Amino acid sequence: xxxxxxxxxxxxxxxxxxxxxxxxxxxxxxxxxxxxxxxxxxxxxxxxxxxxxxxxxxxxxxxxxxxxxxxxxxxxxxxxxxxxxxxxxxxxxxxxxxxxxxxxxxxxxxxxxxxxxxxxxxxxxxxxxxxxxxxxxxxxxxxxxxxxxxxxxxxxxxxxxxxxxxxxxxxxxxxxxxxxxxxxxxxxxxxxxxxxxxxxxxxxxxxxxxxxxxxxxxxxxxxxxxxxxxxxxxxxxxxxxxxxxxxxxxxxxxxxxxxxxxxxxxxxxxxxxxxxxxxxxxxxxxxxxxxxxxxxxxxxxxxxxxxxxxxxxxxxxxxxxxxxxxxxxxxxxxxxxxxxxxxxxxxxxxxxxxxxxxxxxxxxxxxxxxxxxxxxxxxxxxxxxxxxxxxxxxxxxxxxxxxxxxxxx
Numbered sequence: 509x510x511x512x513x514x515x516x517x518x519x520x521x522x523x524x525x526x527x528x529x530x531x532x533x534x535x536x537x538x539x540x541x542x543x544x545x546x547x548x549x550x551x552x553x554x555x556x557x558x559x560x561x562x563x564x565x566x567x568x569x570x571x572x573x574x575x576x577x578x579x580x581x582x583x584x585x586x587x588x589x590x591x592x593x594x595x596x597x598x599x600x601x602x603x604x605x606x607x608x609x610x611x612x613x614x615x616x617x618x619x620x621x622x623x624x625x626x627x628x629x630x631x632x633x634x635x636x637x638x639x640x641x642x643x644x645x646x647x648x649x650x651x652x653x654x655x656x657x658x659x660x661x662x663x664x665x666x667x668x669x670x671x672x673x674x675x676x677x678x679x680x681x682x683x684x685x686x687x688x689x690x691x692x693x694x695x696x697x698x699x700x701x702x703x704x705x706x707x708x709x710x711x712x713x714x715x716x717x718x719x720x721x722x723x724x725x726x727x728x729x730x731x732x733x734x735x736x737x738x739x740x741x742x743x744x745x746x747x748x749x750x751x752x753x754x755x756x757x758x759x760x761x762x763x764x765x766x767x768x769x770x771x772x773x774x775x776x777x778x779x780x781x782x783x784x785x786x787x788x789x790x791x792x793x794x795x796x797x798x799x800x801x802x803x804x805x806x807x808x809x810x811x812x813x814x815x816x817x818x819x820x821x822x823x824x825x826x827x828x829x830x831x832x833x834x835x836x837x838x839x840x841x842x843x844x845x846x847x848x849x850x851x852x853x854x855x856x857x858x859x860x861x862x863x864x865x866x867x868x869x870x871x872x873x874x875x876x877x878x879x880x881x882x883x884x885x886x887x888x889x890x891x892x893x894x895x896x897x898x899x900x901x902x903x904x905x906x907x908x909x910x911x912x913x914x915x916x917x
Contacts, residue, residue: 509564509873511557511742512819514750514773515672519875522561522772524741529567531736532558533770534625535728535745535753538575539609540594543616544793545809545824546779546786552810553776553818553876554744555622559912560872571735572625574613576606576632577711578701579724583752585658585698586689589721595710602710606632616796619806621914627735631727635713638722638730642699642715644764651699654690658701659717661760664693669759672773673751697756698723725756732769733761743770747777779813779822799829807915808833814878814913835886836915842889843906843917846899861904864888868908878913885909 509522524530534554537543561568581587591602598605610630617624631638642659645651651659663669670676675695702720703712712719732740738761745754754773761769778785781792799809812832816822864884871880888905891897897905906917 509561509566510875511772511774512875514775517674520772522741524566525739525771528565529569530561530741531739532561532568532570532742532744533728533732533736533740534570534572534743535749536572536574536628537609537613538579538590539606539613540579540590541597541609542795543609543613544786544795545799546781548616548620548796549779549813549822550744550746550776550818551617551622552620552813553878555620555914556814556872556878556912557742557744557774557876558623559914560869560876563869563911564873569627569736570623570625571627571629571732573728573731574606574610574628574630575724575727576610576630577602578631578722578727580701584689585660585701585723589709589711591711592709606630619796620810621807621916623914627731629731629735631722631731632711634727634730634734635722637734638726639700639713639715641726641730641733641760641764642722645699645760646716648763650760650763652692653717656702656705657690658698658720658723660691660696661699661756662692663695663697663759666759666763669695670755672755672758675751675755697725697752697759699726699760725753725760728753729757729761729764729769732757733765738765738767740770742772742774744774744776747775750775774818776818777821779824781824783823794824802826804829804833805836808836810913810915811836811882815882817879818876835882838893839885839889839909839917842892842897843902845892845895845897846902861901864901864905865908868912872912881912 510519511522512519537547558568558570577591579590581590581593591605594605595602645661650662650665652662653659700715700717700720700722702718703709712721758769781794784790784792786793796806799806808829812829815832867884868881871877871884888897892902909915909917
């Protein structure tokens, strides 16, 4: 299995720390609002990754977090906690907002036929562990206090800070990534935030430094360590996580453990809609329910997503989704030939299911070549409709679509 590793900027062979066992961590949703189609894109890719690894004989232990506290609206550790913002918007408590959107996310993940993670962990379920982790950082001399704000990580103490994003820290200027606002260094980040004075939050906890809540980056370091240990084989997420979130995860985890946090850092690119970034102001934010309401299958949406490589930018249009639906219909029509006796007699150009399985596995093991995998299914569908594939072989093909892609034929 080969994947593109962001840290080395190269495609490398996956060599797990423990033979035949892959420890995978994927960054989860912030559950403060309705997920849109762009939010689901990475989980479709990582689902195929898990399926491919398991089909290749690996045992995959997969952890995914649920961000239900601490994700602020700005990368400069300023602004409102997204959970508190959601609570005000809906007239609920932050706890109720979390429950609402966790339930929606669970429902939609099942609709997409995504394999559930082995560990699906809420940030709020590991507050004590996050406090202890922060204490370990503090004991090593990496935290400092900004009065009325929080406990911050001093990135200047690390010689290799920013290695994932290849940041030129010395060349950064205030405002280029974060504001200074009392920080010793532009890149310093909050590990523990203090609750605002004279304003009670729905989610806040006592700590050695005062009442407050964990910084966003802390939860992933802690949840990964508590469920998978000090070191991971693969850490996955969106490209937007590279310069801040994942960079800060690496900094704090490797400071505590003294070990390489993850062997691989794998990132998916974004999805645009009609060539533009999704935004409420333009009215181009679509959900899975929007797709269903328009009469399309969610399997078709998965084929649309998998039609491009995970590292390239996608562009959602209804025309593109229509093409994906047509592709799905073509495959399903081909699978239906299993029960057409007239076609089953034409076996002169029959294929061997084992050959197809090997070709599919090879494509997906090559840095998740999902586009190539879909083209392989296209060829089999064409042959089946020409009467050149036996029913037994098509049974195998349909099973492989489920096993590798999570698509029902």
